[in-house]
Amino acid sequence: MGLEQYFPPGTDEDTIQEAISKYYYSCTEVTPTCPVENTALGYFPNKGINVFFAIGYFLAMVTALVLGIRTKTWSYTGFLAAGCALEAAGYAARVPLSINPWNKHAFETQIIAIILGPTLVCVSIYLTLKHVCLALNPALSRVRPQRYxxxxxxxxxxxxxxxxxxxxxxxxxxxxxMRVVQHGNRCIISGIVLQMLVLGFFGTVAGEYFVRTAKWIQSGQADAEVVELWKNKKFRMFTYAVGGAYSGILIRCIYRTIEMAGGWGNHIMQDEPSFIVLEGFMVLIPFILLAIFSPGYFFPQMAARMSARKGRGTSDSEKHAGSPPAESEKPGGHHNTTTSGDETSPASETLVVEPASVKTEA
Incomplete structure (x- = not known):
């Protein structure tokens, strides 16, 4: 960093780095002795693009809340809106950094908020798989859908x-x-890597289910209502939106893992264009997709299940949700799904055999 020359020969490297870090942590504004190059970001963040992101996340949050409250998709909307709020706060905190990159409170706020925001929206993505399985054919799922x-x-x-x-x-x-800082950095990297692995696992499970379902429908064994849902334009748009959101978050996690692996102030962290594209837009686009393509309007079956729990207690059928599926629930047979919509209990979904079609409880 240019200050090593002021230490006596033979000084331990960790001691030097810790002393330098303490010195720069005491900086409060950009000066000749506290240059912008020695901040963790290494640059003055672009004010305009950060205002754009803050407004974009705020609008996504409002959209998600308005559509979610109207259709009572509480769990999906709650996590999505919370993620939007964190992201909006994070990019709002980057605005004062455009004036003073040594603003510690703003820097810490944007780091924590922007890192944690995408983790919350992942919950909304994960909830969709359960409802898609229940609406199409629960028996084709490797795991009972309510357990996802x-x-x-x-x-x-x-x-x-x-x-x-x-x-x-x-x-x-x-x-x-500085050792505590390094341990903190390792924790952040571990959390992001774990998130990337969970996303990969989810993508594998969801992709395998869609392949099996497509083959089942092409075989001609599916009920007319299931085929109609599978080909429904709004349902397809919803699944494409979730798929797009999933892809964006996964790309962002890969970028963040590489960025954080180099430590604070590395050349990737100090490259603003890559941050804008691979962090900013790769997260904003998924939030907008999930907010606009609300399940309440594009996947009513999911909305009906999620809202039903507010008006129902535990039914007798829910008490037997752990029993093995009936013969008619196997692929190729007729099936029906009746649910409470509860996301908090494995016994909240049960498969009820009826003779003709797949219906959704309103």
Missing amino acids: PFIFVPLDLSCLLIQAIGGALAASGALTN
């Missing part, structure tokens, strides 16, 4: 917790202990 949230959501929240711990360690150790 209990596999992916805890894993995703674990990613959130690990990254939050990492951010707290990095912030608390920045003034006194």
